Amino acid sequence: MNKIIKNVVVIVFLLYVPVASFGWGQLGHRIVGEIADSYLSSKTKKEIKKILGNESVAMASNWPDFVKSDPSYKYLDTWHYVDFDRGITFPQMQSILAKDTTTNAYTKLNFLISELKKKDLPQDKKVMYLKLIIHIVGDINQPYHVGYSDDRGGNDIKVTWFNENTNMHTIWDSKLIEFQQLSYTEYVKAINFTSPEQRRTILQGGLVSWLWDSFQITESLYKDVKTGDKLSYRYNYLHINTLNSQLVKGGVRLAEVLNDIFG
Numbered sequence: 001m002n003k004i005i006k007n008v009v010v011i012v013f014l015l016y017v018p019v020a021s022f023g024w025g026q027l028g029h030r031i032v033g034e035i036a037d038s039y040l041s042s043k044t045k046k047e048i049k050k051i052l053g054n055e056s057v058a059m060a061s062n063w064p065d066f067v068k069s070d071p072s073y074k075y076l077d078t079w080h081y082v083d084f085d086r087g088i089t090f091p092q093m094q095s096i097l098a099k100d101t102t103t104n105a106y107t108k109l110n111f112l113i114s115e116l117k118k119k120d121l122p123q124d125k126k127v128m129y130l131k132l133i134i135h136i137v138g139d140i141n142q143p144y145h146v147g148y149s150d151d152r153g154g155n156d157i158k159v160t161w162f163n164e165n166t167n168m169h170t171i172w173d174s175k176l177i178e179f180q181q182l183s184y185t186e187y188v189k190a191i192n193f194t195s196p197e198q199r200r201t202i203l204q205g206g207l208v209s210w211l212w213d214s215f216q217i218t219e220s221l222y223k224d225v226k227t228g229d230k231l232s233y234r235y236n237y238l239h240i241n242t243l244n245s246q247l248v249k250g251g252v253r254l255a256e257v258l259n260d261i262f263g
Contacts, residue, residue, distance in 0.1 A: 025174030033058035035251025141250035
């Protein structure tokens with residue numbers, strides 16, 4: 001009986017956890033993972049299979065959100081985002097990140113990449129670190145995960161989405177993507193069209209430049225919304241191209257990171 005009660009409590013907790021705490025939401029992360037898979041080298045795919053077995057990159061992408069229900073993984077909460085002050089310049093961002101020792105998406109991605117390149121890393125850490133990399137690279141291409149600390153990455157911007165109370169972080173995590181009413185495989189087939197030249201542009205400058213790219217988009221999004229706004233069809237019309245572009249960028253950049261580790 002105690003076991004049954006415990007299981008019920010866990011289920012209730014999982015249902016209660018707000019979607020706003022999840023970067024891109026389940027669907028977005030799977031889209032990024034599936035796009036990345038299409039650009040992996042054969043060697044990288046072979047090495048990933050040694051770690052994940054039959055679990056795909058897309059399906060592995062949501063593990064860091066799922067474990068938020070386990071208090072022992074609480075320390076991972078700040079690994080999903082990196083915040084900056086409003087109005088900083090690219091040189092300022094470069095300077096901040098060069099000296100950054102805080103626990104955030106930038107410092108932890110660098111740590112995870114470095115660790116996963118080690119040949120003697122235990123298998124359990126390989127699994128965990130790979131799933132974290134897959135997830136966090138996706139997160140940093142969701143604009144509000146590279147946002148402002150003073151409003152918790154858009155969580156404090158309260159709006160309505162088709163008359164449902166929500167916030168801007170959640171809209172970009174999941175609402176916009178879910179509004180398209182596509183499975184993650186259907187979504188990838190609809191948007192994953194890039195030329196080698198486009199991919200080179202997406203990858204320019206490495207991680208710091210990728211963060212700057214997301215931060216600039218975040219700043220532009222703030223100009224288009226304020227607390228109390230009622231958002232629906234028009235907001236989707238105005239921002240669907242940006243949403244799709246960020247999902248593609250996330251996939252291309254994730255593939256680059258994984259090919260660098262295992263290639």
